[in-house]
Structure formats: structure tokens, C-alpha cells
Amino acid sequence: MTIPFPLPPGDREPSPHTGWTRTHWEAVADGLLTAAWRWSTPGGALLDLPGRPSGAGVRSDGLEGFARTFLAAAFRVAGAGGEDPHGWLDRYASGLAAGTRTPGREDTESWPPILDHLAKGQPMVESASVALGLRMTAPWLWKNLDEDVQDRTEEWLRGALRHTPAPNNWYLFPYTVAGFLESVGRGDAETAAARGRARELLEGWYVGDGWYSDGDGRAFDHYNGWALHLYPVLDAHLGGSEAGPYGARLREHLDSFALMFAADGAPLHYGRSLTYRFAASAAVGLGAVTGHTPLTPGASRRLISGSLRHFLDRGAVTEDGLLTRGWYGPHEATLQTYSGPSSPYWASKAFVALLAPPDHPLWTAREETSPVEENDRVLALPAPGLLVQATRADGIVRLHNHGSDRVRPHGGETAAEDDPHYGRLAYSTHTGPTARGNIADNHLSVEVNGRGSVRRRIHPLGAGHGVGWGWAASWHRPVFATGQPMEPGLRVESVTVARGVHELRVHRVIGAPADARVTHTGWATGPDAPVVSALHGLFGWDDAAEPLRAPQGTAYTRWAQVPRLSGPAAGTTVHVSLAALTAEPIPLGEAVTDVVVEDGRVRVTWADGARSVIGFGPVTVSPEG
Numbered sequence: 001m002t003i004p005f006p007l008p009p010g011d012r013e014p015s016p017h018t019g020w021t022r023t024h025w026e027a028v029a030d031g032l033l034t035a036a037w038r039w040s041t042p043g044g045a046l047l048d049l050p051g052r053p054s055g056a057g058v059r060s061d062g063l064e065g066f067a068r069t070f071l072a073a074a075f076r077v078a079g080a081g082g083e084d085p086h087g088w089l090d091r092y093a094s095g096l097a098a099g100t101r102t103p104g105r106e107d108t109e110s111w112p113p114i115l116d117h118l119a120k121g122q123p124m125v126e127s128a129s130v131a132l133g134l135r136m137t138a139p140w141l142w143k144n145l146d147e148d149v150q151d152r153t154e155e156w157l158r159g160a161l162r163h164t165p166a167p168n169n170w171y172l173f174p175y176t177v178a179g180f181l182e183s184v185g186r187g188d189a190e191t192a193a194a195r196g197r198a199r200e201l202l203e204g205w206y207v208g209d210g211w212y213s214d215g216d217g218r219a220f221d222h223y224n225g226w227a228l229h230l231y232p233v234l235d236a237h238l239g240g241s242e243a244g245p246y247g248a249r250l251r252e253h254l255d256s257f258a259l260m261f262a263a264d265g266a267p268l269h270y271g272r273s274l275t276y277r278f279a280a281s282a283a284v285g286l287g288a289v290t291g292h293t294p295l296t297p298g299a300s301r302r303l304i305s306g307s308l309r310h311f312l313d314r315g316a317v318t319e320d321g322l323l324t325r326g327w328y329g330p331h332e333a334t335l336q337t338y339s340g341p342s343s344p345y346w347a348s349k350a351f352v353a354l355l356a357p358p359d360h361p362l363w364t365a366r367e368e369t370s371p372v373e374e375n376d377r378v379l380a381l382p383a384p385g386l387l388v389q390a391t392r393a394d395g396i397v398r399l400h401n402h403g404s405d406r407v408r409p410h411g412g413e414t415a416a417e418d419d420p421h422y423g424r425l426a427y428s429t430h431t432g433p434t435a436r437g438n439i440a441d442n443h444l445s446v447e448v449n450g451r452g453s454v455r456r457r458i459h460p461l462g463a464g465h466g467v468g469w470g471w472a473a474s475w476h477r478p479v480f481a482t483g484q485p486m487e488p489g490l491r492v493e494s495v496t497v498a499r500g501v502h503e504l505r506v507h508r509v510i511g512a513p514a515d516a517r518v519t520h521t522g523w524a525t526g527p528d529a530p531v532v533s534a535l536h537g538l539f540g541w542d543d544a545a546e547p548l549r550a551p552q553g554t555a556y557t558r559w560a561q562v563p564r565l566s567g568p569a570a571g572t573t574v575h576v577s578l579a580a581l582t583a584e585p586i587p588l589g590e591a592v593t594d595v596v597v598e599d600g601r602v603r604v605t606w607a608d609g610a611r612s613v614i615g616f617g618p619v620t621v622s623p624e625g
Contacts, residue, residue, distance in 0.1 A: 005027070008027060015301070017306065020305040046062030046109065047062060047342060056120050063112060070092050075355060078137055089141045113159055128173035128177060132180065136355075154186055161191065171201050175235070176235065209382065209383040211384040216409050218406070226280065233292060250292045256379055259379060264429075268397060270433075273346070274327060275325050278308045279348070284304050298367050333552065386401060387399070401426060403460040405458040407456055418479075421433060430556065434553075434562065435554075439548045440521060442524075447519065452480075457477070461475060469498065478490055487513060490512060492509050499606070503578065504604060504612060508616050522579045532585050540574055548564050576602055
């Protein structure tokens with residue numbers, strides 16, 4: 001698709017894979033900003049982009065447009081040492097003055113006040129972008145503001161310190177506000193308290209392997225990179241201080257996260273807020289800027305430029321240069337109630353890479369291959385309960401989910417809150433989950449009296465890997481939408497073994513009522529998709545997989561088809577299948593020569609003679625019997 005703003009010619013000498021250089025990044029930032037500013041109020045305080053408002057309301061959405069685009073402008077200007085050929089900072093200075101003059105008034109320019117997260121608290125989110133933008137551009141913007149505008153801005157920002165954030169990454173918003181205020185000599189006990197509280201919570205949310213949970217419980221998604229790692233590491237970088245444990249954790253995070261980009265630049269499609277798109281590369285760029293990365297500069301640029309170009313080449317931007325709400329083009333099922341017309345501009349965080357000046361190795365080193373282009377890899381992450389499976393030949397990355405559910409510790413397990421972006425067994429860089437009301441992809445459902453179940457709270461049972469293979473396991477209690485929400489004693493233990501392109505999926509259903517059945521689905525793909533989904537029953541299924549339709553499609557296709565197996569389940573039963581997502585059809589039925597289920601163990605013999613042995617109670621997985 002045509003990108004609706006001018007870009008320089010591609011340069012394959014320094015960038016043999018993407019053709020993009022730092023000048024392309026600057027041009028994209030300028031193009032996005034130019035398009036968004038066409039929708040500003042006369043005073044520039046609000047950017048009222050067209051479209052259905054979010055749950056926070058039109059005024060909050062207008063502030064969101066100002067704040068999130070300010071991030072892009074700040075990265076752009078700060079990375080250029082203050083050079084501002086398009087006069088972006090003058091516009092944001094005018095907007096600051098107008099928006100903070102009478103906060104809360106229902107007029108053309110006034111910003112909404114910052115309140116508790118349960119009281120339309122979205123402005124607290126935007127306060128962090130305003131504060132971060134001001135901190136990065138302080139020598140050219142803040143220091144030239146009239147003192148009364150500085151005072152008004154401080155007073156508005158302090159609302160973030162005096163109200164209650166949502167119990168997750170939101171605590172990093174007052175942390176960031178406080179960091180800015182302290183950086184300009186306006187710190188006090190209130191700012192110190194906000195920063196101390198955020199640090200305390202971050203320690204509790206860190207689980208290991210470079211991963212944080214986004215709040216209490218088990219929520220592992222892209223908020224790791226574009227929030228939980230970004231704010232503390234960037235704060236230390238801007239302050240000229242050591243990042244301490246935050247820098248080491250970012251480095252470890254990138255060790256696994258760098259593998260989660262496809263060869264075509266796509267990040268994994270899982271978790272919430274996916275309309276932020278290329279913000280997924282923010283942690284990679286931040287690691288390169290700060291030095292907290294295991295990646296070479298050339299590999300880092302390959303990932304960030306690949307991700308940025310991936311979306312711009314696939315319709316993420318409208319003909320008039322605005323980011324749409326969706327994945328490629330508009331896609332309603334990708335969104336949340338808080339997704340407004342300006343929400344996609346959280347993608348501005350990707351431009352943190354521009355803080356590396358033109359002579360930085362991130363921009364001068366020759367582009368290298370990305371991790372998925374080097375060789376096949378299977379990587380287990382026991383702490384978050386994830387298993388990454390990447391194949392070089394087709395450039396596809398798959399994520400097997402045995403640990404991320406976004407169910408709060410105090411929350412009940414209700415089917416009404418089933419979230420396709422967390423409850424499925426697997427996600428990838430080339431497919432999206434089917435929408436609610438359609439057949440669920442990558443899902444095991446226990447059916448009791450015709451009622452199908454969903455997976456809510458996920459309990460990890462372990463994960464590990466060897467050379468060329470890996471596994472992850474979990475258990476859950478099936479939850480039903482009608483009738484009693486849970487069946488007494490009913491639980492499902494699930495194991496995924498990844499080996500090459502193959503996904504061995506083993507489920508043990510325990511305590512199923514008489515006449516219960518189970519169904520299991522594979523990947524959702526469209527008729528014109530560049531990938532093929534296959535599902536083959538090995539044990540515990542009635543017949544071959546049947547294709548079912550998902551008319552609402554996914555973020556990748558308007559209409560999708562999902563393969564499904566079904567079989568009986570009464571008491572304790574074991575169900576074994578083989579799934580694959582590949583660029584070309586493969587003879588899945590020939591991959592395994594023998595399956596033996598006895599004495600609480602499943603022994604699978606592969607066509608090359610290797611074996612995978614899965615034991616239950618406790619779960620164990622080994623490469624040979």
C-alpha cells in the first residue's frame with residue numbers, strides 16, 4: 001500500500017533487509033504529526049481526531065491526541081539536538097498554555113482534570129506522555145515557557161500524584177510525572193512518594209526471565225516493553241543515572257523478546273492494546289539507545305525498522321495520514337473500550353530510537369538478520385509460562401500460552417470476561433484470535449450438556465527446552481457461560497511440545513461428567529492468507545478435523561476458517577493432537593509414527609525416530625522414554 005506522506009528513497013547499502021535509515025524514521029514521524037495536527041483546536045490544546053469516542057469521552061480523547069503525538073515530536077526534536085525544522089515545539093508550547101489555563105472547563109481548549117482511574121481517569125495516562133515530552137525537550141520548550149504557564153502545567157500534572165492509578169502499569173505515570181518535576185527543580189515529598197511507590201510495585205510484579213506482570217496476577221503482554229521496562233529505564237537515561245536492576249532486566253527481556261518478531265517485521269499478535277502496533281519495538285530501540293541490550297546495533301535496527309515498515313506497508317495509515325484503530329486497517333475486535341481515535345498514537349513510543357543521534361551505531365551499523373532469520377528456535381520462559389517457537393524457513397513465530405491470563409487475584413472466573421487475546425492456547429505473528437461469538441481458535445473446550453467452556457485463570461505447571469525442542473504446561477478449571485459456572489472436580493491439564501514446525505498438544509481432562517465431550521481447535525486462517533493451518537488427531541478424538549467458519553475473521557483476514565477435533569470425555573481422558581502453522585501445506589499425518597498412552601504417560605514417536613514422553617501427576621516432559 002502507498003504511504004501517504006513523502007519518504008526518502010530506500011538505501012539497501014546500510015539497510016539490506018528493510019532499505020530504511022534514520023531519515024525514514026524522521027520522515028514518518030513528521031508525516032504522522034502533520035496529519036494529526038490538521039485536527040487541532042485553534043489554540044492547539046486538543047487534537048480531536050475523527051471517529052467514535054472512547055469510553056473516556058471526547059475531551060479526554062483530544063488530550064490523548066495532544067499528549068501521544070507530543071511523544072513523537074519530543075523524540076524527533078530531542079534526538080536531533082533541538083533542531084526543529086517543522087516548528088513542532090512551538091505548537092506544543094501553545095497547546096500547553098491553552099490547555100492548562102482553565103482545566104476542567106467545557107470550552108474549546110481546556111484539558112480535563114486528572115482524577116482517579118475509576119472516575120474517567122484516562123488523563124492520568126496522558127500526563128505521563130506530557131511529562132516525558134517536556135523532560136526530553138526541556139532546553140528548548142520548558143525553559144522558554146512563561147513562568148505562569150510552567151506553574152499551571154505543574155499544577156495540572158500534580159493531579160497524577162494525588163489520585164489513584166489503575167492497579168497495573170498506571171503507577172508508572174505518576175512516577176514519570178514526578179521524574180520530570182524533579183528534573184526541573186520542582187520535586188518534593190509528594191514526588192518522592194510517587195516514585196517510591198512505583199518502584200516498590202515493580203519489584204513485586206517482576207517474575208523473572210526479564211518479564212513483569214502488568215499488575216498483580218499473571219498478565220504478560222506487550223506492556224512489558226512499551227511501559228514496564230520503558231519508563232524506569234528511560235527515566236534513568238534522561239537523568240544520567242545508572243538504571244540498576246531495570247537495565248539488567250531489560251537486557252534479559254530482549255533476549256527472549258527479540259525472537260518474537262517475524263521475518264516480515266510483524267510482532268506477535270497477543271494481549272491488549274494491539275492498536276499501538278509498532279510501539280512493540282520500543283523496548284528494542286530503548287535497549288539500543290541505553291546499551292541495555294544483548295542485540296547488536298544492526299540486529300536492533302533490523303527489528304525496529306522491520307516493524308515500523310511492516311505496518312505502514314499494510315494499511316495502518318489512512319489516505320490522509322492518520323493511524324487507524326486496528327492492526328493493519330480498522331479492526332473492531334482488536335480494540336478495547338478505552339480505544340479512542342488518538343489511542344493508536346501510543347505507537348509514538350517506537351520513536352524512542354530517534355534518541356540515538358545520527359552517528360550512533362544503531363544507525364551507522366549495517367543491518368543484520370533478525371533472530372528468526374538465523375535458525376529454528378524453541379525457547380521456554382518458565383517465569384511467565386510462555387513457549388516461543390520460531391521457524392527460519394517461513395519466518396513465523398508462535399507463542400504458546402501457559403501462563404498469561406490477565407485475571408486479577410481478587411477476580412472471579414466468569415465466562416462473560418473471556419478475552420480472546422489472553423485465553424487462547426497459542427498466538428502468532430501471522431494470525432489473530434477469532435472474535436467473540438465466533439468459533440474460538442487454539443482452544444480446548446469441555447462440553448457438558450451442550451455447554452462449551454472457556455479458559456480463564458491459568459496455572460503454570462512448568463516449562464523447559466532442549467536443543468531444537470521445548471515444552472510448557474498448565475492447568476485450568478473450565479468455566480461455562482450458562483448454568484453453573486463450573487463443574488465440580490472438573491479440570492484440564494495441558495501440555496505443548498514444540499519441535500520444528502510441529503506442535504504436539506496433549507490434554508488430560510479430569511473429572512468430566514458422563515456424556516461430556518471435548519473439542520479442540522487449531523489456527524484461524526483466511527482463504528487468501530499466506531499461511532496454512534493444520535490439525536491432526538493422534539489419540540482420543542473421533543474423526544479427522546473438520547473446518548469451521550469464523551465469519552468475523554481476525555485482524556489478518558475478513559473471514560477465517562478453523563480446524564476442529566472432537567471426542568468423548570467422561571471421568572479422566574487423554575487427548576493428543578498435532579498442529580502446525582506453516583507457509584506451505586505439510587503432511588502432518590506423517591510426522592508421528594506411534595502414540596502410546598498408558599500408566600499416566602503419553603509416549604510419542606516421531607518420524608525421525610525421536611521420542612517425546614509426557615507424564616502427568618506431576619507433569620514431566622522428556623525427549624526420550
